[in-house]
Amino acid sequence: MTETIGRLIIIGLAWAGIGYQLYQYSRIQIPLRKAAFFNNKGAQAGVLIVLLILMYSLSLQPLDWIVVLSATLLIYLSQLNKGFTKSGVIPYEIGTALRAMFSKEYPFEQTTDWVMSEEAESLTFQFNSRQSAGFEKELTFDRRNKEAVLNKLSEENIKVEISEETKTV
16 A cells, blocks of 8 residues: 555656656757757657566556656656757756756856857857856757857857867867
């Protein structure tokens, strides 16, 4: 009985987190490179197939299937909700797994010291936030989104310094 209650609590917490992740995901205008990969239908199908094979081979009970699928969906969605929103940026957070799942939004006006470096397939931006001084944030976008990213930063009147490494590309 207590195991069932524990599992139901885990499911409830997972779905509360899923609701939060979906809310953040709906606000993303330009996703980060990693988020764009996880939004790929092939990657999603692959993760689901591997998960179903593992759950079947472990002979899990139906309630355990729901727990595993809920937790997996929460973790998966936490990878999709990173990028530029209308009013700010949601980067991947460094630290604990829980902190990485529930990344916070930094309003554009609270960010400083933007630096861009360009690589063969990606654009990497680093910035500082007045909210968490001393902790540099990093964003990596697909190179295909270069114009959209630079336009968004221009709209927000953010000056971006180009890294010396970029000039060799």
